[in-house]
Amino acid sequence: MNQSKDPQLRAAFPLFLALLAIVWFGSLATRSLISPDEGRYATLSWGMLHTGDWVTPRLNGILYFEKPPLQYWLGAIFMKLFGLNEFAARLWPALSGFLTALVVGATANRLWGKEAGIRSLAIAASMTWVFGNAHFLTLDAGLTFFLTISLCAVLIARYAAATPAERRRWIWLAWAAMAGAVLSKGLIGIVIPGATLVVTAIWRRDLSLWRGMHWFSGLLIFLALAAPWFVLVSMRNPGFAEFFFIHEHFARYLTKVHQREGAWWYYLPFLLGGMLPWIGGLPWLVKRNTSGPRGAIAATDVLIAYSTFVLLFFSASGSKLPSYILPMFPALALLLGLRLVAVPAKTLRVHLLVPALLWAIALAASTQSGRVTSNSTPAEVFGQLAEGLRMGALLFLGGAALAWWWLRRNRNTLAILTLALAHVIGVAVVLAAHEPFGRLKSATPYVAVLEPVIQSGAPVFSVGGYDQTLPFYLRHEVILVDYNDEFAMGQLMEPGRSIESLDEFAQRWQSLPQAAAYMDVASYVGMHQRGLPMRVLYQDQRRIVVSRQ
Template sequence: MNHPIDRGTYHPAPPLADKRPLSRGMLALLLAPLAVIWFGSLGMRSLISPDEGRYASIALEMMRSGDWITPRLNGLLYFEKPPMQYWLSAMFLHLFGLNEFAARLWPALAGFLTVLAVGATASRLWGRETGIRTLAIAASMTWIFGNAHFLTLDAGLTLFLTLALCAVLIAENVPATPAVRRNWIWLAWAAMAGAVLSKGLVGILIPGATLVLTCLWRRDFGPWRRMHWWSGLLIFLVLAAPWFVLVSMRNPTFAQFFFIHEHFARYLTKVHQREGTWWYYLPLLLGGMLPWTSALPWLGPRRAGDAPPRGVAPADFLFVHSVFILLFFSASGSKLPSYILPMFPALALLIGLRLQQASPRVLRGHLLVPILVWSIALVASTQSARVASHSTPAEIFAQLGAGIRWGGAVFLAFAAFAWWALRRRGVTLAIVSLALGHLIGMTMVMAAHNAYGQLKSAAPIVSALEPVLRSGAPMFAVGIYDQTLPFYLRRDVVLVDYEDEFAMGQVLEPGRSLDSLDAFATRWEALPQAAAYMDFPSFSALRQRGLPMRVIFQDQRRVVVARQ
């Protein structure tokens, strides 16, 4: 297949004539259903452990205590991450109530703003039609949409890194006065401060490495000299530094734990036990790009003969940004799937750029990849009972399979319309149709995922616990811990024989936990009323001791008991 891009000049040629370009009114009609799909599904699923429960519980604790400086998880000091996510989630919980919609609103809003920033940047650089296409591409990328609908830190980090990336691209490539260019660079510095407050030093490492490596590769340090270093660093420090100073003053152990243990040890060692092979992120990259995975071979750097009139070519900057993120996290001793999320907005911009000269015939060929993937998923979903187990029964997979079938059917219908539009040279209409089909299909699958998510959430057990805990009786987590427990119970639980990420907090505040089953048994027998959450091995061990326990809830993975 021939590459659709004209390589003769730096400035991309105008898009091929589209017989159905979108007007401003049609753009509004695109954004309206996008917003409904994007935000309408946030409260459809229970929060799941570990990440969603952890970050919702920290935000709830911050909202209720009024301490906006020192984060706490289940009442214990928690210094693993900066506070931006906690601040904004606490604010939304206060405004909209203690529910799943409010808990997930910040990552969803961050993802939505990321998509808008990508679309606006493409429009500034390459024209409104390309901007619309790029917005649709970014919105429908599986990894962008999916991570925006789970409560983690990476959607917020990605928003600020994308704003910094886009601000530098516009400053370097859109004709403007020196004052306007300076303002864009200042926005980039402010966005880097937001990224650092979202997830730490990686918030300045990624944009810094992108700038340095691109300048070295192109042998042009003009962009480096135009970064307004003195005023930019002042903006960055004014925004980012105060919290780090305050939390360090109140908690002398913070700096060592946060910067050494959570940055250098996490990256350079396997202390967090999240290892992965060198190709760990490659399947996630391919799947996360859907339904645009087939565009990946187009996204390489410019040819040697291309020379931008000033600054750095967008394709170079976007390519270096994406490759650095992939290689940096692939080399890490700690890997999680969402770590590479910040590269996907840059990939969406590259796809939007490369599609400017793609013919409808070429694009029809690229439709075959997502059609094939969804078709395989649809067929495979009919065999869901084959993967059932004692811990995940067949009815759970049956609900998930039904969601995949409905989602696949919707996507294939939209893909058929996109195919029809391409036969009439409606490139933009086809891209928007494919994007909406994938978004609706993913929403159906995620809604069906709630049946499985209930096995990893404390939501189902709240009604059983409410009569026991109404009088203020303590709640214990024995040997295991569900991160969603404090959020759904609206209270902390007492950890028993459990450390994990609480190790530092337990050392600093030893009286908040019990370190053994013996200590728990003594405490349990002395209480008139209490409840405990545990796995079945712990339940069997305690029952053999003769502890008075009445089962009030159990499923395939856990049991909840009461003493009354």
């Protein structure tokens, strides 16, 4: 990225990047992995590393075909390099989010100049939804990274100054990135870019994007990168293709089979909260610019079409999760970075009041943690979370005050960098304070009591439920009892890897000289009523661990 002629900004921008990287990656290991998503994907990566089978994914030893393997591969590589820990498990989503912000900044710099580039990078990195999803182990950060590369490569190829050979290479990069997106999460990796081309062509009545996609060579690159794994896994597992493409794509989208439905406005709160601290800029995004360079107008139209399609597409889905709309946020950051270039400091000061007010409300709410305790969550958990929220709010408000000071001196870019870093630090503090709550959804509090059982060679059962983090922290697979959910297909193909009924488990338990089991309170009561010999090794408000002896 080009350096600014402003000496203060020349010094501030590298410092911003350094502090951002320290906070970004330094906070990865401050929290335990939580169930379900983090435990699931960490266990899948550990399974590949443990078995050496890099083609057929297995979750807790059972065939698992819901998603493609790119994140499992990278997670396994990082675990090999850095050990089986939270840092290694979360490193790929974190790296994806950080690189996404860099891609956004570099693209804005190439299209609209250094000021837009610096601002777009800061905006993208500090958006709550970008930073937050980069610090939880899910697939969406990696998907968003590749989709952002594809989008930005097309924008640069079409709207930046470049030779025909350079444009062709940018388009080839876009096709390669789409292959990465497909290997990250499936067909959505081509649906979003393809739909953006269609929507933009219809809206602008312009087929130039289509004509510049180098379809023959681009498809060859895409298939060369994306197809081999699908061919290999299908050859080794005959039921893969039907389950992956029909059940996990069409049925997931068109039906409510996964029981993750929501109202049409389901994503609007996540869009508003995810935009923080830049929520005040939303009015600038919904208004289409009709003045300025022709290329800038066309590029913003592509970004608007892309963002709108992502929001509407997932809003219409029969299966909804908050992180699904993450791919739209880098596009919004690009739009905001461009629009903010022409916004005067006086206007920015007004919009600064919006995140400051919301953080102030959070600060006030943090004093009321005693009102939200429950039987399953002790008061001290909410108390520590409230303390983190309070500290995060104070840090942000201090940063906002400094940003206001910069704006009073018409130093808009320095103010944006300050506000972005203050929000990142505030959110990181809140996430770290989530650890006591996260431990209630993690195996870390009780895994130590199970290690002697594993070392003796005795089995560990998971009765009537499944803690996704348990195999990863235990470094050992557990035997599922009376539990299906996402394992249903794998259990059908390999029925001997789990126990179907509680009666069968009771017989197995009675016959073993030593064993252990994880279960919730209701399952424990049921097993106790059956008269099974059980000694409680660990118990909290949500789960119980027992041994056979």
